[in-house]
Amino acid sequence: MDKKTENFLGIDVGGTHVKIGLVDTKGQILQFAKEITASLRENPLGFNLAFVEVVGKYLAKFPEVQHVGIGLPGLVSKDRTTTLEIPAISELNGFDLKSALLEKYPNTIFHLENDASAAAVGELHFGTGQTSQDYLFITLGTGIGSALILDGEVFKGVRGNAMEMGHMLSRGNSRLEPLIGRNGILKIAARMMDTFPEEVGQLAGQELGMHVLVGAASAGNSIALKTFAEVGEILGEAIVSTVRILDVNEIYFGGGISAALPYIMPSLDKTVHQYLSPYYLSDIKMQRATLENDAGTLGAAALCFMD
Amino acid sequence: MDKKTENFLGIDVGGTHVKIGLVDTKGQILQFAKEITASLRENPLGFNLAFVEVVGKYLAKFPEVQHVGIGLPGLVSKDRTTTLEIPAISELNGFDLKSALLEKYPNTIFHLENDASAAAVGELHFGTGQTSQDYLFITLGTGIGSALILDGEVFKGVRGNAMEMGHMLSRGNSRLEPLIGRNGILKIAARMMDTFPEEVGQLAGQELGMHVLVGAASAGNSIALKTFAEVGEILGEAIVSTVRILDVNEIYFGGGISAALPYIMPSLDKTVHQYLSPYYLSDIKMQRATLENDAGTLGAAALCFMD
Incomplete structure (x- = not known):
């Protein structure tokens, strides 16, 4: 063969x-x-x-x-x-x-x-991007999945199932997945709408879904932008801890919600730069995966x- | 040779x-x-x-x-x-x-x-314990260090410096080390004494140090026990995230503060059982390293x- x-x-x-x-x-x-x-x-x-x-x-x-x-x-x-x-x-x-x-x-x-x-x-x-043989891959979607490619192979950890980043503990000891998986993001948006009712704009009266939210962000809606900024912070915090454990500096984001990466990235990038030392930040690369759907x-x- | x-x-x-x-x-x-x-x-x-x-x-x-x-x-x-x-x-x-x-x-x-x-x-x-060829090692002392032995070798991660658990983000996005390194633990104890002045007992008038605190815990002093209980929670939360990334179920604790492990372990064990699924908890082993000083x-x- x-x-x-x-x-x-x-x-x-x-x-x-x-x-x-x-x-x-x-x-x-x-x-x-x-x-x-x-x-x-x-x-x-x-x-x-x-x-x-x-x-x-x-x-x-x-x-x-x-x-x-x-x-x-x-x-x-x-x-x-x-x-x-x-x-x-x-x-x-x-x-x-x-x-x-x-x-x-x-x-x-x-x-x-x-x-x-x-x-x-x-x-x-x-992929159509040029990955190296070593990178962290994070899927942003209904759930949060992750994987490490190490020397061109799937890193299995000790017992076989490494890289369950979605189950890392994040703010208030919630797992990461309920916080910034699809439903978590919609909850953040709903909270933002309650907190800043004067900024709801085009989101008023719409059924809140991920497409709507991404569309609103691209149109500059501040509720949507604030939502994805918070997602970027929370995701960035988990990435900081993961980078400290794996010493990886090439990171790709896949999954449906990676479409929102342009709105997630500013706060993600800021968070990562806030908490990592120069060694980890040199040549750090974070971008959207290429395969999409x-x-x-x-x-x-x-x-x-x-x- | x-x-x-x-x-x-x-x-x-x-x-x-x-x-x-x-x-x-x-x-x-x-x-x-x-x-x-x-x-x-x-x-x-x-x-x-x-x-x-x-x-x-x-x-x-x-x-x-x-x-x-x-x-x-x-x-x-x-x-x-x-x-x-x-x-x-x-x-x-x-x-x-x-x-x-x-x-x-x-x-x-x-x-x-x-x-x-x-x-x-x-x-x-x-070591005089029987380690396997795969375990997480955490040093509890002035700082918090960690290492993973994987297939009998030091796990280096992608770029060489994996396993900096002391720099993981923990509560309130503080790094783990300032929270539960030596000075962090003394800060927790000071806060407990402020919060529960009626429980200070034998700690009254003593200069607060790690030996004093461990001694007080062994004598049942409730400030000392509450302090180490909080340390166990915070350490447990970091271990939960680390286990989800590395899928490791054998963990040793070294460093001077591992002497306090009997007082840290109850809340540590509880935290780990609270957040990990049965797959991770089967045969999980957490104990003090044997080499000490x-x-x-x-x-x-x-x-x-x-x-």
Whole structure:
């Protein structure tokens, strides 16, 4: 098999959809499909076996595929065979997924990985920016995920599941994710509207969502700008602590909310400069990841490049 | 040379003293001396060259020594040749110490390392507890240092200086070190005495120091116990975030203030159990390191076992 010319199957398992892409080695998505997670959970087989069947369906559809990468929304075993804690799909907790897949499809090579780590690997292989072999990757979306690429590989920590930045303790000992995940950001915005009613402007009467908020920020709405400034501070504080632990100075932001990065970055940058010493700040690089919406599928496919 | 039978020189460089130990491969300190850091700084040669001379003095005294380990209180280059940011001895900032030593003593092998990492390595080789090859090590003292031993080696992170937990952001965005380093703990105690004057008891009229505070805690003084309970909470919060980033479940505490661990542990343990999920808590182990006062010198000597 030649990893330079074959096509990979990238499968991004999420709480809402299971997304499947046939991806070439340059990162082009040749075919794309999605299955509804809830339907698989309601399948009489149960989610786990129904998912194994779904994989088989696409393997039959694309018989040339030899490598399948699978991104999973939670903790996986260090040997990447077993799903341990998958909050969105609890049926997967403690399931030896790799063995179940290999039992059915013994001639296929499966690469399992946490989804944030998969997205980071996607940026490494398919990103249009020039990443080095060492960077912190943070996904900003409904949840907050993170990964460290160290010497071109996923950093697993001691037991296999390093880099759960979304669970770091932040202000008032809340976890980071509820503070600046999607719902957290909307809560900040609602608080800003209560605090500064005279600045609500174009947000008045609108249903507050992330698109609305980003649009308002781009139009200069001060509630939206204050909201993203607070997000930048909180995110910056978590990055300061993470940089002190990992000594990393190249950071990419993916996920839907990274679209707001222009409004998050000023306070993020200020916070980082406030708390880090010159050693850490020299050559620090923080920017948006390049893969955007396809990061999940491409990241899963990119796992096929890894050993 | 046979690392099983030779003697090492362990040199622990600190802001107050430079401690030098001749250490056998079982961790016995055969000879011990110390030099006053301030005197070396006042030497006409300047600290850096004066230090190189001091190393030569002890190499001449112990001509059998082939390996010298040196623990340094700050940031060192990833290749462990150059001292980068050494706050307590700023002369060392950006100094290629290894080359300076090798130029003078070309037949000796020098192992440079951050001092907290050296202490962690000391526990690995000379500790009387049974460490695994993977653990977090935290020194509690005037400052807060930390290190991760990963697969039996010092985890360096991306650029060489991982594990600066003392600089993580904690409550009110203070760094951890000023909050629960020695002076921070004394501040907490002073605040507790102001808040609960009726509970001051045996602490009344005493000059507040760490020994006094530990003694009072052991006698059940409620100010001292409340103080260490708060230290445990703050330390626990930092450990929660660190565990989420490194996925480590074996933690040792060294440094002088680890003597207070019996009074810190209840709230530390409670905090960790409050914020970590079952995956992280299974088999979690937190206990005092075994080397105590000699950790600096023994840790520096233990570096000689590393490649």
